[in-house]
Amino acid sequence: MILEIRNLHAGIEGTEILKGIDLTVKAGEVHAIMGPNGSGKSTLAGVLAGREEYEVTEGEVLFRGENLLEMSPEERAAAGVFLAFQYPVEIPGVNSAYFLRTGLNSIRKSRGEEELDALDFLKLAREKLKLVQMDEAFLKRSVNEGFSGGEKKRHEIFQMAVLDPVLGILDETDSGLDIDALRIVAAGVNSLRRADNAFLVVTHYQRLLNHIIPDVVHVLLDGRIVQSGGKELALQLEAEGYDRIKQAATV
Amino acid sequence: MDAATKTIEEFAGQEYKYGFVTEVDSDVVPPGLDESVIRLISEKKEEPSWLTQWRLRAYRHWRTMAEPRWPKVHFPKIDYQAISYYAAPKKKSEGPKSLEEVDPEILATYEKLGIPLKEQEVLAGVAVDAVFDSVSVATTFREKLSELGIIFCSFSEAVKEHPDLVREYLGSVVPYTDNFFASLNSAVFSDGSFCYVPKGVQCPMELSTYFRINAANTGQFERTLLIADEGASVSYLEGCTAPMRDENQLHAAVVELVALAGAKIKYSTVQNWYPGDASGRGGIYNFVTKRGACRGEASKISWTQVETGSAITWKYPSCILQGDGSIGEFYSVAVANSRQQADTGTKMIHIGKGTRSTIVSKGISAGYGQNSYRGLVRITPKATGSRNFTQCDSMLLGDKCGAHTFPYIEVQNDSSQVEHEASTSKIGEDQIFYCNQRGISTEDAVSLIVNGFCKEVLAELPMEFAVEAQKLLGISLEGSVG
Ligand SMILES: Nc1ncnc2c1ncn2[C@@H]1O[C@H](COP(=O)(O)OP(=O)(O)OP(=O)(O)O)[C@@H](O)[C@H]1O
Ligand SMILES: [Mg+2]
Numbered sequence: 028m029i030l031e032i033r034n035l036h037a038g039i040e041g042t043e044i045l046k047g048i049d050l051t052v053k054a055g056e057v058h059a060i061m062g063p064n065g066s067g068k069s070t071l072a073g074v075l076a077g078r079e080e081y082e083v084t085e086g087e088v089l090f091r092g093e094n095l096l097e098m099s100p101e102e103r104a105a106a107g108v109f110l111a112f113q114y115p116v117e118i119p120g121v122n123s124a125y126f127l128r129t130g131l132n133s134i135r136k137s138r139g140e141e142e143l144d145a146l147d148f149l150k151l152a153r154e155k156l157k158l159v160q161m162d163e164a165f166l167k168r169s170v171n172e173g174f175s176g177g178e179k180k181r182h183e184i185f186q187m188a189v190l191d192p193v194l195g196i197l198d199e200t201d202s203g204l205d206i207d208a209l210r211i212v213a214a215g216v217n218s219l220r221r222a223d224n225a226f227l228v229v230t231h232y233q234r235l236l237n238h239i240i241p242d243v244v245h246v247l248l249d250g251r252i253v254q255s256g257g258k259e260l261a262l263q264l265e266a267e268g269y270d271r272i273k274q275a276a277t278v
Numbered sequence: 279m280d281a282a283t284k285t286i287e288e289f290a291g292q293e294y295k296y297g298f299v300t301e302v303d304s305d306v307v308p309p310g311l312d313e314s315v316i317r318l319i320s321e322k323k324e325e326p327s328w329l330t331q332w333r334l335r336a337y338r339h340w341r342t343m344a345e346p347r348w349p350k351v352h353f354p355k356i357d358y359q360a361i362s363y364y365a366a367p368k369k370k371s372e373g374p375k376s377l378e379e380v381d382p383e384i385l386a387t388y389e390k391l392g393i394p395l396k397e398q399e400v401l402a403g404v405a406v407d408a409v410f411d412s413v414s415v416a417t418t419f420r421e422k423l424s425e426l427g428i429i430f431c432s433f434s435e436a437v438k439e440h441p442d443l444v445r446e447y448l449g450s451v452v453p454y455t456d457n458f459f460a461s462l463n464s465a466v467f468s469d470g471s472f473c474y475v476p477k478g479v480q481c482p483m484e485l486s487t488y489f490r491i492n493a494a495n496t497g498q499f500e501r502t503l504l505i506a507d508e509g510a511s512v513s514y515l516e517g518c519t520a521p522m523r524d525e526n527q528l529h530a531a532v533v534e535l536v537a538l539a540g541a542k543i544k545y546s547t548v549q550n551w552y553p554g555d556a557s558g559r560g561g562i563y564n565f566v567t568k569r570g571a572c573r574g575e576a577s578k579i580s581w582t583q584v585e586t587g588s589a590i591t592w593k594y595p596s597c598i599l600q601g602d603g604s605i606g607e608f609y610s611v612a613v614a615n616s617r618q619q620a621d622t623g624t625k626m627i628h629i630g631k632g633t634r635s636t637i638v639s640k641g642i643s644a645g646y647g648q649n650s651y652r653g654l655v656r657i658t659p660k661a662t663g664s665r666n667f668t669q670c671d672s673m674l675l676g677d678k679c680g681a682h683t684f685p686y687i688e689v690q691n692d693s694s695q696v697e698h699e700a701s702t703s704k705i706g707e708d709q710i711f712y713c714n715q716r717g718i719s720t721e722d723a724v725s726l727i728v729n730g731f732c733k734e735v736l737a738e739l740p741m742e743f744a745v746e747a748q749k750l751l752g753i754s755l756e757g758s759v760g
Contacts, residue, residue, distance in 0.1 A: 076715050079707070100714035109715070116712035120730030129726060130716030137717075169730065186716065 028092065029054050029194055029225040030075075035086035037074045043084070044070045046250035052194070057226045059236055059261060062247035063269050068229045069113055071247070072198045075227075076110040077103050090194065104130070105137040107193030111183035111200050113229075117171040124152060124166035127186055134190065155188040158215045176203035184215045195219065196227045201235040213238030233265040248276050307364040313337060316465055319364050323434050323468075326441060329448075336454035336464030343458045349621035350650045350682055351590045353526070353563065361497045361528060363466040419483065427476040428512075430485055433501055436472035443474055447505055451534035451571045451598070459530040459592075460567040463499045467532065470500035475510040475541075484740050486515040497528040504534070506541035508574060513544040515743055526554075526589060531566045539574025539601060544582070546739050547595075548747050551587035553754075556645070558617030561589025568595035572604035572630075580607040581624065582738040584747040586754040589618060594652065596625035599633035599661070606635040609735040611747075613754050614647030614679065623653035623684075628661035628694070637668040640732045643679035644755055650682040657694045664694040672702040673731050675724070675755065703731075725752035 030052040037045040044067045052058050060068055074081050075088065077100035088095040090106060098106065118126060124145075132142040143151065152166060159181045171179050180200050187195050197216070201209055216226065216239050228239060236244070236258060244260040245252045248269070253276045254260065264272075307318060316337050320330040345356070423430050429440060436444050454464035471487040487502065506512050529551060537543050545568075554561025564587075570579035581595040597606030608624035626635035641649040655666045672681030687696055705727055713723035729736065729748050736744050 076711075078711055100711060101717050101719050104715055104717040112712065112715075116706070116708045118709055118712070118727060118730055120733035121726055126713075126718075126726070127716065129722065130713070130718050133719065133722065134717035190716070 028052075029056075029090070030227070031089040033087050033089075035071075035074070035088060036084045037070065037081050037086075038084060039070075039081055044081075044250050045074065047086070048247075048250075048252060050245065050252065052225045052227065054225055055220075055222045056242045057220065057228060057239060059241040059244045059258075060227060060229045060247055061231065061244060061261065061264055063273075066247045067250045068247055069198055070250075072110055072113075072196050072227070072229060075103075075194075075196060076100060076108060101133065102137075104190070105134045107224075109187050109190055109192035109195045111180070111187055111195065111197045113198040113202070115171045115174075115179040115183055117169070119169050119172050121170050122167050123170050123182070124148070126170045127152070127189055130186075131189060152189060155185055158188050158218060159185045160211050161185055177205060177208045180204055181208060181212060181215075184212050188215060188219060191219070193224050194227065195224070196229070198229045199231065200228075201230050201232060209235065210238060233261040236261045246272055248272060251276075305365070306362050309362045310359045311337075311361070311363055311466065315363055319466060319468065322364065323437070325437055328445065329437060332449070332454065333465050336461050337466075339455050340458065340461035340465055343461060345458050346592075349592050349652070350648065350684075351592060351619040351621050353590055353619075356528065356563070358462075363497060363499070364468055423481070423483075423485075426479050426482070428479060428481055429472065429474040431472055433467070433470040433472045433503065436503070440472070440474070443505065444472070444503065447503055447534065447536055449534075451536060451569045452532050452567050457567060459565040460532050463501060463530045463532045463567070466497075467499045467501040470502045470531070471504075472502070473504045473512065473514065475506045475512045477507045478509040479507075480510070481512040484513050484515055486517065488517050497530065499529075500531050502531070502533040503536075504543060504545070505536045506538065506543050506577075508538045509540040510538075511542040513546070513740060515546045515548070515740060517548045517550070517743075526561055526563055528563045528565070529588075531568075533566070533568040533595075535568075535570030535579055537570065537572050537574065537577035537579050537601075537604075540576050541574065542578045542580075543570060544580045544738075545570070545595070546743060547581075547583040547585070548739075548743055548750065549583065549585045549587055549591070550750055550754075552589075553587045553616065553618050554589040556616045558589070558646075561618075562587065564588035564591045564593065566591075566593040568593060569598065569625075570596070570606070571598045572601050572606060572633075574604070575601040575630070576603045576605075577601050578605040578607075580605075580609070580738070582609040582735065583611070583622075584732075584735070584739070584750065585610070585612040585620060585622060586750050588620075591618075591620040591622055593622050594624055596627070597635065598627045598629065599635065599664075600629045601633075602630040603632045603634075604630055605633070607738075608635075608637045608639070609738045610639045611642070611732045611735045611751070612640070612649055612651075613642045613644070613751065614649040615642075615644040615754060617646050619648045621650040621652055623651045625654040626656070626666060628655075628657040628664040628666070630661060632663045633661055634664065635666045637666070637670070638734050639668075639670045640735055641670075641672045641681050642675070642728055642731070642751075642755070643672065643681050644675035645679060647679045648682070649680065650684060652684040652686075654686040654688070655696055656688045657690055657696065659690045662691050662693045664691075666694075666696045668696075668698045670698070670700045671731070672700075673728065674702065674704045721752075721756060724755055728752075728755060 032048050032050040035045055035048040062068055083096055128148045135142055161181055241258050244256055246254040254272055316333050320333055452460050454461055475481050535543050551562035551564055572579055579597050585591050599606050606626050612620040612622050614620045624637055639651045641651055643649040651670050657664050670683050681702055683700055689696055709727055710720055710723045728751055736747055739747055
């Protein structure tokens with residue numbers, strides 16, 4: 028079992044946003060999370076990654092059987108949780124290669140693995156850049172600074188590929204991607220899929236799920252998972268919108 | 279108080295690893311200042327009478343002056359009679375100065391500071407003048423440099439061996455009447471470094487002075503004079519540390535640079551004097567006057583400073599751009615953490631035609647630190663077709679610190695251009711979280727983000743020192759965000 032979320036309640040400054048989430052992700056699975064704006068998808072992703080401003084008020088989260096909520100964000104990263112941000116953050120003056128190598132080596136160190144020197148890292152980075160068809164020049168540019176929207180998203184997937192997580196959480200990685208980029212990103216994610224890892228894919232569009240085929244689709248509404256199903260659920264949502272589900276949920 | 283602010287507060291718990299004291303026998307003049315003390319210092323240094331007279335003129339002028347109170351810094355009144363104006367480690371023997379003669383305790387001190395003075399161990403390509411309290415204790419690579427006609431020695435030796443050069447240039451950039459602290463320095467300066475690079479010679483190695491304050495209750499008043507003759511070039515670096523003491527200590531130095539036609543001087547400082555403890559007790563008052571004159575056509579002076587230490591920093595390395603087409607640059611990183619106060623910046627005085635200047639200032643404030651940029655760009659009527667570009671960025675860590683900018687711009691002709699850009703940013707929780715999510719600890723994240731913020735300035739430092747400065751920035755902000 029990779030992820031077990033039980034009755035998770037979380038909020039910010041006294042306002043509850045997640046109102047009792049239950050979700051179990053097994054190794055080898057891809058779960059899609061859909062839901063209207065403001066329903067709490069990014070909040071869920073943030074709570075899993077350890078964003079400090081959210082307060083967990085109830086429930087528990089186990090990551091490979093361990094209490095995830097007790098770990099600091101960097102410990103979670105080291106344990107193999109990766110979040111591809113909906114809004115990747117700019118870090119002026121710090122080049123992408125140095126940034127990612129610092130992260131990778133911190134993670135390796137905490138696992139008792141040997142750190143990669145600049146040359147070995149470059150080799151690894153080059154290989155992973157190909158996966159998302161990004162130019163090597165990005166390694167020398169400041170993290171996310173001046174990147175186009177689509178480039179930022181691809182850069183997230185590139186980082187994910189380098190860090191090779193156990194659980195990859197993608198928060199709307201498809202938003203802002205053109206059709207080709209969507210395919211490239213999806214292919215990148217697919218190539219990372221293995222029997223011993225899992226992905227949680229937050230998206231508004233079924234389009235992405237044509238490429239990254241999910242095992243389960245969940246609908247998040249007002250902080251609760253109101254419906255779960257197979258990949259057909261995404262198609263149904265695309266055709267009907269959230270109205271029917273919203274009505275059903277309020278009854 | 280949210281978690282991030284709290285952790286930012288914890289950031290003030292910094293460690294200063296150069297705070298040890300060396301046990302040496304010192305020759306210390308009792309505290310107090312009057313004409314007899316100045317005569318005594320001059321006598322101890324066996325100075326010619328013109329220099330004694332110059333000191334006395336400076337002293338008499340100083341007595342008519344008052345401490346400047348315009349900088350945005352606060353400190354209790356300094357009792358100038360409580361300071362000892364001369365401290366020198368006792369020499370084991372007389373005679374020509376060589377490394378064998380330097381007290382092993384002192385050599386060990388520099389070793390501990392990461393500045394080995396034995397030439398075979400020294401960083402390849404760096405010559406060092408080590409100033410311990412009031413005197414220069416060792417200068418490395420002198421012979422090699424002298425083959426090229428480059429003079430690199432302590433100020434005292436220069437007075438003895440190259441009096442004409444000293445007499446010609448001393449006070450020619452910073453006159454003894456310049457300001458309160460410069461006048462005081464002119465009266466009591468004890469030692470420092472002297473460098474002369476002859477016509478057309480490109481100095482093949484970095485020259486550096488390493489300043490160490492050791493003795494208690496002393497002030498350090500060193501003087502550096504650097505002359506690059508026509509077409510010469512030199513890169514010079516100074517580093518500074520001091521023991522941790524509860525009292526404040528005064529450091530009032532003067533640096534004068536002279537660049538003749540076509541000469542280039544690059545002057546870099548990594549200042550890490552003891553900043554005081556987290557509550558603001560102790561630390562160095564760093565009141566320094568640094569100025570360079572681009573005397574000749576197409577000459578260039580470039581200041582780079584990384585100021586992480588001192589309780590109070592008050593300094594404005596400046597350029598007087600006299601020669602047509604001359605260039606002045608100022609790249610600065612100043613950190614004010616805990617209770618540190620920094621009021622620093624530059625003056626660019628454009629006098630020659632077509633002169634250019636660039637100012638890049640990065641101020642970092644953390645804890646209760648107060649950081650001010652103060653800069654003057656003056657383009658005089660004759661300096662037609664001149665340009666200045668100023669970029670002045672501040673970064674705040676936490677919400678108890680402050681950043682202030684005081685840019686003064688005076689353009690007195692129509693054909694010149696001045697550009698000023700300024701920004702203030704808070705180190706973002708988003709940035710830190712993004713780093714955390716990639717496995718980087720908060721401490722490393724702060725160091726990474728701050729170093730990124732300072733990148734343009736660090737890039738100006740010679741390679742070996744850039745690495746050192748990066749580490750220092752990390753250390754001086756350790757614990758600010760946690
Ligand atoms: N830092 C915050 N401060 C105040 N409110 C917040 C904060 N973060 C999230 N919220 C609120 O919580 C709710 C859920 O936000 P969240 O970002 O999780 O939604 P989402 O499902 O990801 O939406 P979208 O599809 O637009 O990305 C929203 O109403 C949002 O305004
Ligand atoms: Mg969202």
